[in-house]
Amino acid sequence: MNIKFVNFSDGIHQFDFDEKIESLQWGESPFIGSLLAKVKMDKSAYQIVLECSVSCEAVLTCDRCAVDFRKRLDNKFVLTYIFTRDKINEDSELDVYYLAPEVTSINLASDIYDYLELALPLKTLCKDDCRGICIRCGTNLNESQCNCNQEDENPVWGPLKSLKNNLE
Ligand SMILES: [Zn+2]
Ligand SMILES: [Zn+2]
Known part of the structure; x- marks a missing residue:
């Protein structure tokens, strides 16, 4: 997931990635298959802006029935890289990086991992109406x-039942 930006002129460039998850060295992760990424690079003398849109499948475990299932995750984000000779504290701003003049390429793998993780659902259900166990x-x-x-016994009915009990 490297973009060797020094090879490109200033202006807009499009990249399409289709990479096997294993090649990204993410270690243990819920992600499987191929990572698809579309990246639009806007390069100038001062900075590089990358508009990224990523898509990947994950194996998740349903909170209700404990069955493993596959789900496609998508996310979009923008990363900005500013060329600078000064050392700047990178924590100051989200998604803004500083590139020393000798840097020639950008590796996107760890940012993509973070944004796919953000795309994971808060509540993991194999389907909206999963009946559970x-x-x-x-x-x-x-x-x-x-x-x-x-x-x-079906926990789905629990709240309704207690409501009914309260009404009686
Ligand atoms: Zn389920
Ligand atoms: Zn039963």
Whole structure:
């Protein structure tokens, strides 16, 4: 995921990446398959601005039924690189980097990782209406019914049931 920007003239350049996740050296991660990235580079004498749009599949575990499933994640972000001879504290501003004059390329792998992580859902569900697991017998209720009294046991009905109890 390197952009060797010194090879390019000032102006706009487009890059398309299609990289195997294993080649990105992310170590253990939920991401699998290929990372697709479109990068628009706007290069000038003073700075480089990269508009990135990334897409990748992840293997996630459903919070409700504990089944692993694949989900496509997408995100967009802008990174700015300012050419400077001075050492500047990089913590000061988000997504702004400073490049010393001897630097010739930009590696995007770790920023892309961060933005894919941000695209992970807060609540991980295999589908919006996942029925979960019967807490009595462990049956995955998406796949089959069990013989337990589901009205009592399915946690989905818990809030409704307590509401009903309160009304009675
Ligand atoms: Zn589920
Ligand atoms: Zn059951």
